[in-house]
Amino acid sequence: MLLSSESTKQEQLHPCDAYTRLKQRFRDVGRLEAIGEILGRDFLTAMPDGAYRSRLNQIAYLFKRVHQDIITPEVRRLLDEAITHEDNHGADWDDWDRSNLRAMNAVYEEHSLIDDDLMEYNAKVANEGRRCHRLALENNDWDMGRDHLRRVVDVERRIAEKKLKARGGEDLYDALLQDYCPGYSHSQIDKWFKLLEKEITTMLPRIMERQESRPEPIQLADFFPVKNQMWLNEEMLGLFGFDFERGGLYQTGHNPVEGGTPDDTRLVIKNVDTKNFLDSLKSALHEAGHGLYIQGLPRKSWRYQPVAAELGAAMQESQALLVEMLIGRTEEFYEFLSPRLEGLFRAMRDPTLHPENLWAIKTQVRKTVDRKRADEVTYFYHILLRYRLERDMIEGRLDVDDLPALWTEELHNLLGVMPQDNAEGVLQDVHWFVAKFGYFPSYTLGHMLAAQFYQTMRQDLPNFYDLIRKGEFLPITKWLNKHVHSRGRLMDSHELMRDVTGQDASPDFLLRHLKERYVYQNPDIDE
């Protein structure tokens, strides 16, 4: 190349020639994947409707090419050569190179399980599902989504079978789970979820009792202009250090989407509700957590290399929920926000905007049908519901036709509430429609990891709550960047948790956090 190009560690020659060539190969694959991200973003935010079908085919075709580029015999041969070289010339390999090679091999293994037509088909189904879900939801029409969902389950089962056969493992669901929660098994999750269910169910009556003894918060009712809300959301992202030179925040009619690349991180939230700025703020904070993770990946040295990727959905959600739920629901957060909201929304000394009131709204525990509006405590039940149902679908124990009825029944068993219709029920989430089976547990795992990071972070950052009260979020982002974001896949998520928090992942931190915020906090109640 004659033009100056990204000069990075990935471009350096390594004593192992096979590894050097692998780095070039994965750089090229990474470029195509980055192009796929742009197509997806454009698909949601800018593409004219008439391009819908041809765009689907273009995206699917691109993913097929990526797949074909990875699973060549040459890549396998280069991987074997590099692995042998690493064994015999260990001194030539630093930790990053070793992790990169391991990650390359994992990418290869994963792709080699699936043939390329199935890969293309899966990409198309997944992208088609976003619109299909939106239409079914807007029309409150389960029938509009059912056939698509049936196709997805069918494809996912076929993929799971191939993965299970190649990798071994307990069951089909476990095989899919690895894509989102790598290193976790469903039996591990079952154990943790059982504990969480028991503890939260015990905690809940006491929380409700305490809550009833207090005045109801004043709910938002004003008109909050879209422009003002988006200004606030963007400013908050900015305070957390989100780099708008390398990204942005957009609204769309679709469900929120995180993603992109460290160079081009466009976050997408659902169109702003003018009656409730807290909803769009919550969504923006959630996506901010994802966006900071993506922007903080080791871009300069390792752009496009597998070692520069995130650690999967569970770790991703930990970052999103840490910002949205852990930090974004502290009392101090609303102390910072409140006076600024009075100015922004032209409501001087409006009691609705008082910090105590906003905080009371955000920490109000209410059994609801809506996962996305659920409070931090009952959120778990929504995940548990979805986890059980998706496991049963993949394991062939639940037919897609029976899903709406079972959803309603199980939700009622868990939370005692009933959705009015399918839009409030089974059509709530986009995940299954875009072929994300095995994703849901990552929210609760992410919540667990977030609470665990939160504990360590508060020890490491003196005056933690003062920082929040002053709107100084950068030290938090720096901490996350140092311990999580900038490391990419240098370690796996289990090694990372031990390294950062000194302990394996555990639900204890989440339970302690929930007790702290929702039970003990009132000194009138003691254990």
Add this chain to the structure above:
Amino acid sequence: MLLSSESTKQEQLHPCDAYTRLKQRFRDVGRLEAIGEILGRDFLTAMPDGAYRSRLNQIAYLFKRVHQDIITPEVRRLLDEAITHEDNHGADWDDWDRSNLRAMNAVYEEHSLIDDDLMEYNAKVANEGRRCHRLALENNDWDMGRDHLRRVVDVERRIAEKKLKARGGEDLYDALLQDYCPGYSHSQIDKWFKLLEKEITTMLPRIMERQESRPEPIQLADFFPVKNQMWLNEEMLGLFGFDFERGGLYQTGHNPVEGGTPDDTRLVIKNVDTKNFLDSLKSALHEAGHGLYIQGLPRKSWRYQPVAAELGAAMQESQALLVEMLIGRTEEFYEFLSPRLEGLFRAMRDPTLHPENLWAIKTQVRKTVDRKRADEVTYFYHILLRYRLERDMIEGRLDVDDLPALWTEELHNLLGVMPQDNAEGVLQDVHWFVAKFGYFPSYTLGHMLAAQFYQTMRQDLPNFYDLIRKGEFLPITKWLNKHVHSRGRLMDSHELMRDVTGQDASPDFLLRHLKERYVYQNPDIDE
């Protein structure tokens, strides 16, 4: 594929298996090229700045892959087989298939001349040039652009050498010219341009004389809000039948860009000037001509196939200039527009907006330094200037360092005006910076073809000027679609001109049009 996909003629099995396989191959190539169009559009309209360099590399890499996909030995073998089959089984091949095969072969030949690193480098230089030009122009700093331009000339000369060697031809410039004005040689262009220069130079004093005998038009001076202008521009596109379901109109800080695909035609004009709505309207009409051509290509049957492509820059510009200059500068056009402008811009019975005044502004002939604001008559001199200079650069007779001085000198010789600085001079146009050497003549060729179509169209459409006066532009678009757009590359542009107008391309039509509109129209002056 399990999902319903585009079912088109390109998917049909042909008795010649090699041709069927070529159609699949070129469909896939077409998909990657369509992806490249989206990346380019996103690059200009939505991409965050920080993604600049990595995006350049992604686009360049994608073009390299396209290139590699085309020039495989397998494609060559399939082409040879299909050509033999066509020779021996002529009855199996209809006109479209024949033209498609010819176009496939041409694409292969063109790509096989250039190696893939040069292709990648060229794509990068071309895309980088857009920003480089913008910065140099904004800062009025020739030095900021010079080195880039030198690199471009160097690359283009290397490409021209390869093309010349393989194709034969008179000189390096001719080799590049083929990419934009296929089938035209510089000696043909020299002959036509000589005639045009002579005739226009003769015409000009009489036009000026006549013009001076009339009152000066009142120039626009009001404030014309961006939103109103963009509404007008979009509505005008709509009246011409531009399909917003498959495209849109956008503003950017860069120079205008046409392009995209028939499914996704996003037109880009330069940011609107609030002091002059006629400028953005002109630009929108120009891009509309391009956009209608692209949207009208034979998308349903032949999407992605080489036969469904446009006929090159000269034909493209004929469509753009037909809308912008031929139709968009009729008196009737302003009769339609004027009363609506009074309402849109809140200026009831404002003499500035009277049809006669607007038409006088648009047909005012003035020697100016600015190609894009040039009138229809002196426009030719701007092209002549650029054509001569770019020829000399490619032929090695003019060093890039000497370009600004020579530009000024030659412009003065041709038009008697002097640019104040390089921004008004050599930095005016983006074309050379984005490696489009050989493009400029296509404006005058396009103007010629436009005048030739215009003549036939007026014979075919009764009450032609009434249609314009009523804002009924659809019959015009339909005529163009039938005779030009929907035919793709079924014929080459020379066959097409003969088929549609009954005559070979000739400057006579343009000269007659200029005389009609600018000289004879005033009955006081006779020939």
